[in-house]
Amino acid sequence: xxxYNLEYFFNPRRIAVIGADNTPGTIGYTVFRNLxxxxxxxxxxxxxxxxxxVQGVEAYKRxxxxxxxxxxxxxxxxxxxxxxxxxxxxxxxxAKGVILLCPDFRTKVKEAMHLEEKIEEIHRxxxxxxxxxxxxxxxxxxxxLNVSLFRRKLNKGNIALIAQSAxxxxxxxxxxxxxxxxxxxxxxxGSDIDIDFADLIDFFGVDPSTRAIVxxxxxxxxxxxxxxxxxxxxxxxxxxxxxxxxFVESLEVALTHSGLLAGEDxxxxxxxxxxxAVRVDETLDMFYITExxxxxxxxxxxxxxxxxxxxxxxxxxxxxxxxxxxxxxxFSQETVKELEGIVPARIIRNPLDLVSDAKPEDYENALKIIxxxxxxxxxxxxxxxxxxxxxxxxxxxxxxxxxxNPYKPVLTNWMGAALVNxxxxxxxxxxxxxxxxxxxAVRTFMYMYRYDFNLKLLLExxxxxxxxxxxxxxxxxxxxxxxxxxxxxIPTFFEASEIxxxxxxxVILTKRANTLEELKSAITxxxxxxxxxxxxxxxxxxxxxxxxxxxxxxxxxxxxxFKWLKKLANEHGDAEASVIVQPMVITYGYEIALGAKKDPTxxxxxxxxxxxxxLEALEDYSVGLPPxxxxxxxxxxEETKIYRYLKKYSYYEDVLLKLEETVxxxxxxxxxxxxxxxxxxxxxxITDSEIFALDCSIILDKTAPKKKTVVKGEFCPPHLSICxxxxxxxxEVELKDGLKAIVRPIKAEDETLIANLLGRCSERTISLRFxxxxxxLRHENLVKFCQVDYDRNLAFVCVVKDxxxxxxxxxxxxxxDPDGIDADMAILVEDEWQGKGVGKALxxxxxxxxxxxxxxxxxxxxLRINTYMLGLAERLGFVRHHVEDDSVKVLLNLENNx
Numbered sequence: 001x002x003x004y005n006l007e008y009f010f011n012p013r014r015i016a017v018i019g020a021d022n023t024p025g026t027i028g029y030t031v032f033r034n035l036x037x038x039x040x041x042x043x044x045x046x047x048x049x050x051x052x053x054v055q056g057v058e059a060y061k062r063x064x065x066x067x068x069x070x071x072x073x074x075x076x077x078x079x080x081x082x083x084x085x086x087x088x089x090x091x092x093x094x095a096k097g098v099i100l101l102c103p104d105f106r107t108k109v110k111e112a113m114h115l116e117e118k119i120e121e122i123h124r125x126x127x128x129x130x131x132x133x134x135x136x137x138x139x140x141x142x143x144x145l146n147v148s149l150f151r152r153k154l155n156k157g158n159i160a161l162i163a164q165s166a167x168x169x170x171x172x173x174x175x176x177x178x179x180x181x182x183x184x185x186x187x188x189x190g191s192d193i194d195i196d197f198a199d200l201i202d203f204f205g206v207d208p209s210t211r212a213i214v215x216x217x218x219x220x221x222x223x224x225x226x227x228x229x230x231x232x233x234x235x236x237x238x239x240x241x242x243x244x245x246x247f248v249e250s251l252e253v254a255l256t257h258s259g260l261l262a263g264e265d266x267x268x269x270x271x272x273x274x275x276x277a278v279r280v281d282e283t284l285d286m287f288y289i290t291e292x293x294x295x296x297x298x299x300x301x302x303x304x305x306x307x308x309x310x311x312x313x314x315x316x317x318x319x320x321x322x323x324x325x326x327x328x329x330x331f332s333q334e335t336v337k338e339l340e341g342i343v344p345a346r347i348i349r350n351p352l353d354l355v356s357d358a359k360p361e362d363y364e365n366a367l368k369i370i371x372x373x374x375x376x377x378x379x380x381x382x383x384x385x386x387x388x389x390x391x392x393x394x395x396x397x398x399x400x401x402x403x404x405n406p407y408k409p410v411l412t413n414w415m416g417a418a419l420v421n422x423x424x425x426x427x428x429x430x431x432x433x434x435x436x437x438x439x440x441a442v443r444t445f446m447y448m449y450r451y452d453f454n455l456k457l458l459l460e461x462x463x464x465x466x467x468x469x470x471x472x473x474x475x476x477x478x479x480x481x482x483x484x485x486x487x488x489x490i491p492t493f494f495e496a497s498e499i500x501x502x503x504x505x506x507v508i509l510t511k512r513a514n515t516l517e518e519l520k521s522a523i524t525x526x527x528x529x530x531x532x533x534x535x536x537x538x539x540x541x542x543x544x545x546x547x548x549x550x551x552x553x554x555x556x557x558x559x560x561x562f563k564w565l566k567k568l569a570n571e572h573g574d575a576e577a578s579v580i581v582q583p584m585v586i587t588y589g590y591e592i593a594l595g596a597k598k599d600p601t602x603x604x605x606x607x608x609x610x611x612x613x614x615l616e617a618l619e620d621y622s623v624g625l626p627p628x629x630x631x632x633x634x635x636x637x638e639e640t641k642i643y644r645y646l647k648k649y650s651y652y653e654d655v656l657l658k659l660e661e662t663v664x665x666x667x668x669x670x671x672x673x674x675x676x677x678x679x680x681x682x683x684x685x686i687t688d689s690e691i692f693a694l695d696c697s698i699i700l701d702k703t704a705p706k707k708k709t710v711v712k713g714e715f716c717p718p719h720l721s722i723c724x725x726x727x728x729x730x731x732e733v734e735l736k737d738g739l740k741a742i743v744r745p746i747k748a749e750d751e752t753l754i755a756n757l758l759g760r761c762s763e764r765t766i767s768l769r770f771x772x773x774x775x776x777l778r779h780e781n782l783v784k785f786c787q788v789d790y791d792r793n794l795a796f797v798c799v800v801k802d803x804x805x806x807x808x809x810x811x812x813x814x815x816x817d818p819d820g821i822d823a824d825m826a827i828l829v830e831d832e833w834q835g836k837g838v839g840k841a842l843x844x845x846x847x848x849x850x851x852x853x854x855x856x857x858x859x860x861x862x863l864r865i866n867t868y869m870l871g872l873a874e875r876l877g878f879v880r881h882h883v884e885d886d887s888v889k890v891l892l893n894l895e896n897n898x
Contacts, residue, residue: 005096005097005129006097006129006195006199006200006203007203008071008072008096008097009071009072009096009097009129009131009195010138010140010145010185010203011140011143011145012042012071012072012096012097012145013042013043013071014042014043014044014045014068014069014070014071014072015035015042015043015044015045015070015071015072015073015074015147016044016045016046016047016060016063016066016070016072016073016074016095017031017032017035017044017045017046017047017074017076018047018048018063018073018074018075018076018077018086019047019048019075019076019077020032020046020047020048020054020055020059020076021048021051021054021076021077022051022054022055027076027077027078027101027103027149028048028054028076028077029055030076030149030151031074031076031101031137031147031148031149032044032046032054032055032057032076033055034146034147034148034149034150034151035145035146035147036055036057037146038144038145038146038153039144040143040144040145040146041143041144042145043068044057045060045066045068045070046058046059046060047059047060047061047062047063047065047066048060048061049061049062062089063086063089063090063093063095064089064092064093066093069094070093070094070095070096071095071096071097072095072096072097072098072099072147073090073093073095073097073098073099074098074099074101074137074147075098075099075100075101075102076101078102078103078108079100079102079105079108079109079115079133080109083100083102083115083119084115084118084119084122087119087122087123087126088122090126090128091122091125091126091128092126095128096128096129097128097129097130097131098123098128098129098130098131099130099131099132099135099137099138099147100119100130100131100132100133100134100135100190101132101133101134101135101136101137101149102132102133102134102135102190103134103149103166104134105132105133105134105190105191106134106191116133116191116193119133119193120193120194123193123194129194129195130193130194130195131187131188131189131190131194131195132189132190132191132193133190133191133193134166134190134191135166135188135189135190135191136148136149136150136163136166136169136170136188136190137149137150137188138185138186138187138188139154139173139183139185139186140184140185141153141154141155141156141157141182141183141184142156142184142209148186148188149166149170150169150170150173150186152173152174152177153177154173154176154177154182154183154186155177155180155181155182155183156182156183156184157181157182157183157184158182158184158209158210158211158212158294159181159182159183159184159210159211159212159213159214159287159290159291159294160183160184160185160186160187160200160204160207160210160212160213160214161173161176161183161185161186161187161214161215161216162187162189162197162200162213162214162215162216163186163187163188163189163215163216164188164189164190164192164216164217164218164219165188165216165218165244166188166190168216168283169186169188169216172216172283173186175284176287179287181287181291184204184207184209184210184211185204185207185210187200192221196220196221196222196225196226197215197217197220197226197229198222198225198226198228198229198230198818199229199818200213201213201226201229201230201232201233201239202229202232202233202818204233204237205229205232205233205236205237210237211237211238211294212237212238212239212240212290212293212294213233213237213238213239213240214240214241214286214287214290215239215240215241215242215286216241216242216244216283216286217241217242217243217244218243218244219601220268220601221601222601223271223599223601223602223603223721224602224603224716224720224721224722224791226271226275226721227271227274227275227602227625227721227722228789228791228792229818230275230276230277231274231275231276231458231722231789232789232792232818234275234276234277234454234455234458235276235455235458235784238278238289238290238293238294238451239275239276239277239278240277240278240279240280240286240289240290240293240447240451241272241277241278241279241280241286242279242280242281242282242283242285242286243265243268243269243272243279264599264601266623267599267601267602267605267623268601268602269623270605270622270623270624270625271602271625271721272454273454273457274454274457274624274625274632274722275454276451276454276455276457276458277451277454278447278448278450278451278454279450280443280447281443284440285440285443285444285447288433288435288440288443288444289444289447289448289451291433292409292411292433292444292448293448293451295431295432295433296409296410296411296431296432296433296448297406297407297408297409298409298448298449298451298452298455299377299378299408299409299445299448299449299452300377300452301327301377301449302325302326302327302377302446302449303326303327303328303329303330303375303376303377303378304321304326304327304328304329304376304377304378304379304380304442304445305329305331305350305351305352305370305371305373305376305378305379305380306318306328306350306351306352306379306380306382307351307352307354307363307366307367307370307379307380307381307382308351308352308353308354308381308382308383308384309353309354309355309356309357309358309382309383309384309386309389310353310356310382310384310386310415311351311353313382313384313413313415313438314351314353314382314438316437316438316439317351317380317382317413317438317439317441317442318351320438320439320442320443321442321445321446324442324443324446325446326442326445326446326449328350328351329350329373329375329376329377330350330375331348331349331350331370331373331375331376332373332374332375334373335369335370335372335373335375336348338369339352339365339366339369339370342365342366342369343362343365343366344358344362345366351382352366352370354366356384356386356387356389357386357387357388357389358389358394359390360390360393360394360396360397361397363381363383363394363397363398364397364398364400364401367379367381367397367398367401367402367410368401368404368405371401371405371408371410372405376408377408377449378408378409378410378411378445378448379408379409379410379411380410380411380412380413380438380441380442380445381398381410381411381412381413382412382413382415382438382441383395383412383413383414383415383420383423384415384416385415385416385419385420391414391419391420391422391423392422392423392426394423395412395414395423395424395426395427396426398410398412398427398432399426399427399430399432402430402431402432403430409445409448410432411432411433411434411435411441411444411445412427412432412433412434412435412441413434413435413436413437413438413440413441414427414434415436415437415438457631457632457635458787469504469665471502471503471504471665471668471669471672472502472503473502473503473672475498475502476498476499476502476503476669476672476673477673479491479495479498479499479502480499480673480675480676480700481675483495483700484675484700484702487702488537488700489537489677489699489700489701489702490537490540490697490698490699490700491537491698491700492535492536492537492578493510493533493535493580493695493696493697494510494512494535494578495698496679496696496697496698497510497693497696499669499698500669500681500693500696503665503666503668503669504665505662505665505666505669505681505693506691506692506693507692507693507696508582508583508585508685508692508693508694509526509582509583510580510581510582511525511526511580511581511582512535512578512579512580512581513562513578513579513580513581514578514579516559516562519558519559519562519579519581520555522581523555523558523581526581526582526583527583528552528553528554528584529551529552529553529583529584529586530552530558530581530582530583530584531548531549531550531551531552531580531581531582531583531584532548532549532552532558532561532562532565532579532580532581533547533548533549533565533579533580533582533695534547534548534565534568534569534577534579534580535577535578535579535580536569536572536574536577536578537574538569538572538573538574538577539568539569539572540697540699542695543613545568545572546564546568547565547568549561549564549565550584551584552584562579565577565579566579582694585685585694587687587690588687589685589686589687589688589690590610590642590646590685590686591610591611591612591614591682591683591684591685591694592608592609592610592611592642592659592683592684592685592686593607593608593609593610593611593612593615593621593680593681593682593683593684594606594607594608594611594662594663594666594681594682594684595607595678595679595680595681595682596626596666596670596676596678596679597677597678597679598676598677598678598701598719602625602721603718603719603720603721604625604626604670604671604674604676604719604720605623605624605625605626606623606624606625606626606628606636606663606666606667606670607621607622607623608621608622608624608636608637608640608663609621609622609640609642610640610641610642611682611683611684612682612683615682618641620640620641620642621640622636622637622639622640623636624636625720625721625722626667626670626671626720626722626724627667627668627671627720627722627723627724627725628663628664628667629664629748630660630664633660633663633664633667634660636663637656637659637660637663643656646686651688652686652688654688654689655686655687655688655689655690655691658686658691659684659686659691662684662691666679666681671717671720671724674701674704674705674717674718674719675700675701675702675704675705676698676699676700676701677699677700677701677704678697678698678699679696679697679698679699680696680697680698681693681695681696682695682696683695704719705718716790716791722789722791723789723790723791725745725747725790726745726790727745729744729745729796729849730742730743730744731743731744731845733798733837733841733845735836735837735838735841736835736836736837737836739800739836741798741799741800741809741838741841742798742799742800743796743797743798743799743841743842743845744796744797744799745788745790745794745795745796745797746785746786746788746795746796746797746811747786748783748786748787749786750786750797750808751779751782751783751785751786753797753806753807753808754782754785754786754797754808754811755777755782756807756808757808757809757810757811757828757830758775758777758828759777760830760831760832761828761830761831762831765828765829765830765831765834767863768863768865768866768869769826769827769828771861771863771887792815792816792818793813793814793815793816794813794814794816794823794846794849794850794853795811795812795813795814796811796812796842796845796846796849797810797811798810798811798829798833798838798841798842809829809830809832809833809838810827810828810829810830810833810838810839810842811827811828811842812825812826812827812828812839812842812843812845812846813825813826813827814846814850814855814858816850816853816855820853820854820855821854821855821856821857822855822856822857822858822859823850823855823857823858823859824858824859824860824861825843825846825847825858825859825860826860826861827839827842827843827869829842834868835868839869839872840872840875840876843872843876844876847876847892847894850894851894855894856893856894856895857891857892857893857894857895858878858891858892858894859881859889859890859891859892860873860878860889860890861887861888861889862887862888862889862890863886863887863888864883864886864887864888865886870888870890873890873892876892877892878890878891878892879891879892879893
């Protein structure tokens with residue numbers, strides 16, 4: 001479904017309200033009253049078979065009695081058995097959009113889930129966009145359009161609010177109306193059979209009246225669709241999310257430690273970070289942070305300076321800051337010296353206490369000096385009214401300094417009520433957010449920091465730490481497919497360890513023993529002390545079930561342990577189970593856990609943390625979404641206490657790099673095999689020089705497709721919410737002079753190569769490609785050029801070898817619309833390589849891949865002076881669509897070229 005027909009949905013010319021009513025208090029009365037009571041310029045048609053007129057407007061008996069085309073139909077009555085007939089009529093009428101309000105749909109309607117399936121069938125049959133059921137509707141204040149059950153008028157603003165709960169939406173809007181918070185849009189999703197969070201993020205992402213997107217979320221149906229849309233607009237518009245249901249237990253019981261700990265809320269939290277969104281804990285916070293982000297620059301760090309005239313509130317602010325893992329900025333010596341003698345504080349430190357009767361100029365002097373300190377990332381100005389203070393005049397001085405120093409965020413906390421209201425309004429009117437409590441101000445600062453941190457993570461260029469590393473994926477696939485074909489969802493330890501070895505993850509020396517003779521042979525090879533473990537799919541948590549015997553030092557202990565484990569296996573229904581024999585690790589080191597599970601919303605997730613028996617007790621772990629590159633793996637590890645502890649000691653530096661590599665290798669493994677439901681490597685043992693797995697277990701999903709199955713029309717395997725690098729799209733091409741080159745997808749690590757390519761291109765070549773004479777080669781721009789979301793965009797480079805290694809000589813890009821039907825193409829070839837077939841090779845391959853992905857139309861904007869590109873486009877099958885003063889828009893219809 002295209003997002004572009006949402007414009008008809010949210011800006012309809014003609015609206016039909018089925019069930020419009022004359023009885024106050026009913027759904028039909030409220031919706032119709034909201035529509036005709038506002039200054040909306042469209043036409044509203046009431047449809048009610050029992051009335052000739054509704055609220056003074058002539059009514060129609062049926063939708064089809066309206067002779068005009070209808071853009072939007074609103075079902076403003078209880079949803080009963082006739083809803084399917086009404087939807088059929090909407091489809092036959094050619095309505096572009098339908099809203100099913102239907103409050104309490106799943107509670108009041110019998111077999112609601114079955115009815116939702118039928119509703120979806122009709123919506124897909126006719127192709128109209130559908131909002132609801134169980135929706136409050138939507139409001140667009142900018143054009144005075146209220147298609148909802150909310151009766152109050154909302155102010156026009158630049159925040160788009162999306163909420164899932166209809167009931168909570170009323171409370172949110174009521175609060176916002178009281179606080180004079182303005183909106184560009186409000187949309188209540190309801191059951192989101194069709195229109196969902198991703199559709200609205202795509203729509204609001206390109207809407208010029210929307211500067212920030214605020215979401216109240218209960219759940220997501222399609223995690224990958226959400227991730228793609230959110231990542232597309234995270235840089236341009238803040239996305240702020242409140243997610244309810246933090247402590248709802250999973251309906252599916254996990255078998256491994258990793259599956260148990262990587263719970264739903266932890267995964268959502270990880271997804272929001274990876275998408276570049278910011279999650280807040282309270283509903284009111286989402287308005288505070290959105291307003292602040294629209295007014296202030298994001299802090300580049302978490303070091304906050306506090307200026308106050310009251311000690312107690314400042315202590316509360318510091319407590320909140322430390323609790324949220326922020327930092328109290330430490331003033332530089334230069335700042336301390338400047339402040340001495342200028343401000344009335346007895347001790348120059350942070351928080352800076354200016355005494356209770358601080359004058360406006362005291363605040364001005366303090367802020368002017370502190371805001372320039374390089375150790376300060378942001379400032380909180382706190383004011384408590386007392387005898388002799390001047391709240392408005394103090395606010396004016398703060399405004400003056402903020403205008404002179406706009407590069408760091410300044411937040412304010414004017415405490416009190418009537419005595420400070422005028423000052424608060426003054427601060428807000430000048431773009432300086434002010435808060436009622438210090439805790440609110442500090443939380444907002446930290447949310448701003450987290451948002452900036454998440455965006456920085458998207459901008460980092462990873463190192464290539466696995467260069468020239470190859471995996472034996474075929475061997476891993478063979479093991480997995482054999483287990484599934486034999487009906488086994490739990491492979492043996494030896495099979496799991498062999499899968500790890502196939503991906504370069506070392507496992508401790510391990511022997512199998514089925515008899516006492518094999519046990520003695522294994523001990524001879526390994527030597528005492530040893531560890532014995534049972535290897536049976538009947539016992540997943542070996543240690544808890546008594547299936548692990550540690551520190552065996554003689555033959556008698558070994559034999560007794562062997563017999564005990566065999567008996568244990570027999571009691572659990574596996575008389576054929578083997579006994580694992582491993583050396584007892586007596587070297588000093590630490591235990592790490594690494595695991596994965598399939599989340600029902602976001603697919604595969606990876607867990608990293610403190611391992612061994614302390615994994616569940618300490619809960620020191622973090623969760624990430626594969627695929628993970630070097631940067632993402634490192635960030636995943638940095639979130640744990642065990643990593644931060646080991647990082648303090650230089651002699652662990654090399655092994656931590658090996659651990660980082662291991663996490664990336666494990667990510668490749670999980671990305672490659674959708675059949676892996678859960679994978680637990682616990683513990684991985686690390687010393688100051690070694691790393692190896694001591695134990696591992698794997699749970700397979702026997703219903704999953706085989707390795708790297710890709711649905712037609714998509715790059716991404718279905719078990720991942722973020723596309724991995726499409727390595728299968730490498731292609732060797734021959735240029736006109738016979739030179740061999742490689743056309744491959746661009747990757748994040750190509751930043752330097754792309755910078756070199758752009759640097760070698762002439763001003764003319766740059767102008768023809770970018771329609772401007774120069775391009776900004778700073779990291780912030782280059783990284784966006786190289787880090788491509790292959791769910792939405794295609795980007796291929798042509799690479800040749802030279803004495804320094806790889807050299808990129810050309811680049812082609814296809815930017816797909818969210819619906820995947822249309823794409824814009826642009827190409828750049830280095831001057832020295834023009835006319836040698838590079839452009840044709842790139843374009844031909846990009847078109848070939850686009851066709852496989854289901855793209856129907858490819859567009860190009862070409863300057864009229866670019867005669868070579870116009871000629872190439874014609875040879876490739878493009879036709880001129882329309883001509884402007886200085887450019888030509890050409891179109892390639894792939895449906896005609898199939």
